[in-house]
Amino acid sequence: MNSTAAPLLSLRGVTKRFGAVEALVGVDLDVHAHEVVALVGDNAAGKSTLAKVVAGVLQPDSGLIEMSGQPVTLPTPASAHDLGVATVFQDLALCENLDVTANLFLGREVRGTFARNDAHMEQVARGVLAALASRIPSVRTPLSHLSAGQRQTVAIARTLIGEPRLVVLDEPTAALSVVQTAEVLTHIERLRDLGMGVILISHNMTDVRAVADRVEVLRHGRNNGSFDAQRASYEEIIAAITGATRIEPPLHPVETSLSAVG
Amino acid sequence: MTSKATAGSQSSLREANRSLVLQTVQRWGGLTQVELVAATGLSPATVSTIVRDLLSAGLVDTAVTTRSGRRAQLVTVARRVGLAVGIHVGHRHLRIALGDFAHEVVAEQSLPLPTDHRVDTTLDRAALLVVDLLERVGASLDEITGVGVGVPAPVDSATGLISVRGIMRGWDEVHLGQTLSKRIGRPVFVDNDANLGALAESTLGAAKAFRDSVYVRASYGVGAGIVIDGRVHRGFAGTAGEIGHVQVNSAGAICGCGNRGCLDTVVGAAALVESLRVNRGALALRDVIQLANEGDQGCARVVADAGAQIGAVVAGLGQAVNPQIVVVGGELAETGELLLGPMREAITRRIPVNQIAPLEVVPAALGGRAEVVGALLLALQAADVEVRVDGEDEVEVG
Numbered sequence: 001m002n003s004t005a006a007p008l009l010s011l012r013g014v015t016k017r018f019g020a021v022e023a024l025v026g027v028d029l030d031v032h033a034h035e036v037v038a039l040v041g042d043n044a045a046g047k048s049t050l051a052k053v054v055a056g057v058l059q060p061d062s063g064l065i066e067m068s069g070q071p072v073t074l075p076t077p078a079s080a081h082d083l084g085v086a087t088v089f090q091d092l093a094l095c096e097n098l099d100v101t102a103n104l105f106l107g108r109e110v111r112g113t114f115a116r117n118d119a120h121m122e123q124v125a126r127g128v129l130a131a132l133a134s135r136i137p138s139v140r141t142p143l144s145h146l147s148a149g150q151r152q153t154v155a156i157a158r159t160l161i162g163e164p165r166l167v168v169l170d171e172p173t174a175a176l177s178v179v180q181t182a183e184v185l186t187h188i189e190r191l192r193d194l195g196m197g198v199i200l201i202s203h204n205m206t207d208v209r210a211v212a213d214r215v216e217v218l219r220h221g222r223n224n225g226s227f228d229a230q231r232a233s234y235e236e237i238i239a240a241i242t243g244a245t246r247i248e249p250p251l252h253p254v255e256t257s258l259s260a261v262g
Numbered sequence: 263m264t265s266k267a268t269a270g271s272q273s274s275l276r277e278a279n280r281s282l283v284l285q286t287v288q289r290w291g292g293l294t295q296v297e298l299v300a301a302t303g304l305s306p307a308t309v310s311t312i313v314r315d316l317l318s319a320g321l322v323d324t325a326v327t328t329r330s331g332r333r334a335q336l337v338t339v340a341r342r343v344g345l346a347v348g349i350h351v352g353h354r355h356l357r358i359a360l361g362d363f364a365h366e367v368v369a370e371q372s373l374p375l376p377t378d379h380r381v382d383t384t385l386d387r388a389a390l391l392v393v394d395l396l397e398r399v400g401a402s403l404d405e406i407t408g409v410g411v412g413v414p415a416p417v418d419s420a421t422g423l424i425s426v427r428g429i430m431r432g433w434d435e436v437h438l439g440q441t442l443s444k445r446i447g448r449p450v451f452v453d454n455d456a457n458l459g460a461l462a463e464s465t466l467g468a469a470k471a472f473r474d475s476v477y478v479r480a481s482y483g484v485g486a487g488i489v490i491d492g493r494v495h496r497g498f499a500g501t502a503g504e505i506g507h508v509q510v511n512s513a514g515a516i517c518g519c520g521n522r523g524c525l526d527t528v529v530g531a532a533a534l535v536e537s538l539r540v541n542r543g544a545l546a547l548r549d550v551i552q553l554a555n556e557g558d559q560g561c562a563r564v565v566a567d568a569g570a571q572i573g574a575v576v577a578g579l580g581q582a583v584n585p586q587i588v589v590v591g592g593e594l595a596e597t598g599e600l601l602l603g604p605m606r607e608a609i610t611r612r613i614p615v616n617q618i619a620p621l622e623v624v625p626a627a628l629g630g631r632a633e634v635v636g637a638l639l640l641a642l643q644a645a646d647v648e649v650r651v652d653g654e655d656e657v658e659v660g
Contacts, residue, residue: 034549137290138300145329178387179394182356182373189374193552206383209376210354213544228544230377 006069008033008166008197009054009085014063016049016221023049024060024221031166031197036188038200038212038229041241046221047201048090051168054199055087056080067165086159087168092151094143094158101125101139104158128160129153131194132187149180156187166197173207185211205234217241279304283312287322287337292369292399294327294334313337325400338399339368345401346645347409347448348638349388350455353377353482353531354547356384358391359631360399361638365466369395370634381433389445406448407645410637411438412455414483416501422452425499426507428518429483451644455479456503457494458636459626460487463589464494465639467627472586477626478505478576479633480568480601481592482531482547486576488583505575506530525575529568537564547593554597562600569594569601573608580613580621591626591633598625 007030016024024046031037039047052058053065056074065072067083074080080087094103101118104125110117125139134153136146143151152172159167169188173181188211191198202208208215212229217240225240225247239245279302286301287293295313299306313335316322320340327336341362350357354377359370371391375384392409396402415429422439424430443450460469460477469475469489477487486503488495495502506526507519514523527533531547538545538560545553545561554561576588588609594601606623613621626632 135290137286137293137297140300141297177394178373178390179371179398182371182391185374186372189548193548206376206379206387210374210379213546230544230546233378234380 005032007031007066008035008068010064010066010069011050011054012064012066014050014053014060014065016046016053016058016060022221024053026222027063027218028223029199029216031199033165033197034192034195035214036192036198036200036212038202038208038215039218040202040205040208040215040237041218041224044220045218045241047218048170049221050218051087051089051170051199051201054080054085054166054168055089056085081162081164084163084165085168086162086164086166088152088155088159088170088172090170090174092155094151094155096144097142099140099142100129100136100146100154103143103154104128104139104161106158108161124161125157128157131160132157132190134187135183147180149176149183152176152180152184153187156184156191160191164196166199167191168199168201170201171203172200173202173204181207205237209234209237219243223247279308280312280315283309284316284321287316288339292336292338294329294336296329296334298337323400327400336400339366341366341368341399341401341405344407345396345405346407346638346641347392347395347446348412348634348636348641349392349409350412350458350634350637351375351384351388351414352455352633353414356388356391357631357634358388358395359634359638360392360395360401361635361642363642365635365639365642367631367635367638369399370631371395378431381436381438385436385438385441385445389442392446403447406446408641409442409446409448409450410458410640410642410644411442411450411452412458412633412637412640413438413452414455414481414485416499416504417452417454418500419453419496422450425501426504426519428520429507431518449644451640453637453640454485454487454496454500454503455633455636456485457487457496457500458634458640459591459632460489460503460589460636461494461639462628462632462636463591463626464489464492466635467632468589468624469587474583474585475587475589476503476576476579476583476585477589477591477632478572478605479592480529480572480590480594483526484529484572484575484592486579488579489585490583503579505572505579508575508578510571510575525571529571534564534568551593551596554600562597565594565597565600566604569604570608573605574612576605577609577612580609585621586619587622587624589624589626591629593630595625596630 009031011029014027041047053060056077101122105121110121122139136150172184209229215227215229217225282302299309323338323340325336348359354375356373356375359367361367415424416426418425427434439450439452456479459479463469463477464475473492475489479485484506486505488503507524509523510525511523515527517524517527535545550561554565
């Protein structure tokens with residue numbers, strides 16, 4: 001919401017090719033603190049590829065990534081996490097046999113003097129679940145006992161461990177019931193209230209327009225429109241997704257100079 | 263947790279555990295006994311004993327259910343007589359509450375909605391949420407006596423249709439009560455949300471002790487509910503108290519209702535956000551409220567000016583109705599005295615002081631839940647259930 005400060009995340013001219021497949025071509029994206037940016041588009045529009053670039057899973061072939069105005073590289077998921085980027089992928093990547101606390105701290109367990117500091121981790125787990133106003137009764141419940149919506153809550157809560165600045169959510173409401181969707185959307189509002197930047201990838205226009213501040217449309221790996229979520233109609237956004245309306249891609253100094261070299 | 267026994271004694275410990283179990287059940291709506299053990303940290307034997315105690319005291323209900331394929335004992339808050347549903351369709355939120363005949367809310371859920379949400383999608387989601395919430399407390403649709411629905415537009419109570427066109431885009435043509443009752447199979451009653459806020463506040467909230475009151479809902483738009491002699495006054499076509507469409511600027515912008523310079527075009531969310539766009543960029547109404555509460559001068563000023571402008575119009579309503587109290591709810595009321603101070607000043611300055619009792623301007627005791635609780639009350643009253651008003655334990659505020 002503070003448009004004068006440098007964006008939390010700024011992508012300029014990001015390009016990613018898999019052989020002949022152009023997954024992303026010169027994509028620009030800005031996310032500010034305290035802002036929910038929805039990334040929408042058809043299947044294979046490049047939404048998940050972009051999420052993976054931001055999460056450090058994939059490296060772009062060209063383009064510039066800046067965080068808070070500083071150019072950065074995200075060679076690994078760990079480096080992205082260190083810079084304050086937390087990601088929830090579609091498959092959630094949670095462990096069925098472990099309890100809620102263990103899942104929240106998976107791979108980032110807190111060590112005490114001699115062993116894991118379980119008491120501290122449970123305390124933090126209760127804290128993040130409370131921050132989301134979640135409906136998970138106990139942090140000791142094994143994941144296999146939770147509903148799909150509660151698992152999504154655990155996955156979102158996991159992003160809060162380590163105090164991130166940017167949260168990337170890939171299709172968080174797909175395959176959820178309405179009451180579970182209601183909870184996840186409320187969690188997204190909470191993340192925004194806590195001052196984080198959120199990238200929300202979704203197919204559901206109702207969900208997107210309910211919580212997003214801005215809607216960025218991708219089409220065949222290219223930017224195809226940016227909309228104020230409070231003003232744009234369903235029709236305008238869907239026209240951009242389906243290609244009924246086109247925007248002329250702006251020229252990127254970064255991309256042109258790089259393509260001139262390579 | 264209060265206890266009559268001395269601290270540290272066996273009985274005070276038992277009392278504390280008992281209220282811990284009860285509070286946990288109330289918080290989650292419905293929990294299995296195994297989940298209760300995990301949530302409270304008490305031993306399975308203790309939980310089992312306490313649940314049996316609470317069951318015989320009539321405070322909880324139990325039912326057999328399955329969790330992960332195993333038989334389990336579901337513990338829910340005890341319901342007195344039957345259930346009713348309250349639905350509040352706001353501009354940006356859908357709120358649903360399940361309540362019993364003692365006005366105890368047993369489950370509730372809110373869902374963020376898009377700007378200009380579509381009537382078909384929203385009613386569909388509302389119906390599905392009702393079913394999901396019933397499942398949470400282990401009840402079925404048959405137990406529901408009625409459904410109350412509040413919408414931010416004037417409603418003709420005879421037909422349940424929105425009586426002024428253009429206020430809710432796309433909702434004018436739809437028979438809300440009929441559409442929903444066809445889905446849910448129970449009677450549905452529709453009313454204006456400010457009227458429902460007035461009903462809730464005068465039955466259970468801040469205006470409980472008064473016969474004549476006005477409820478002002480300052481939200482994405484502004485509306486008012488009028489209570490005369492303990493009854494909500496809706497008017498012939500349900501447009502009584504539509505203060506959002508009182509003209510305040512004869513040269514102002516055209517409003518959704520078709521007139522020029524309505525109060526809504528000056529203090530509605532769009533106008534408040536627009537006036538801050540120059541220096542703060544695009545803000546949502548919740549940002550304006552959050553920033554104003556954090557001490558941002560620009561946002562606080564916008565809220566205060568809105569309070570004064572609403573107050574000037576409420577004063578006119580006050581002259582006509584002569585209420586003992588004005589209760590202020592809606593999202594903007596979350597800024598507390600930032601809104602209420604200038605509003606109170608604007609009202610009292612315009613109304614002659616009577617010698618009997620000064621007019622009070624107070625925040626809603628039910629907060630953001632006033633409208634949904636009012637919808638619940640509407641359904642209960644329509645079902646001919648005697649409305650009990652005899653204690654403070656009826657609806658938990660918070």
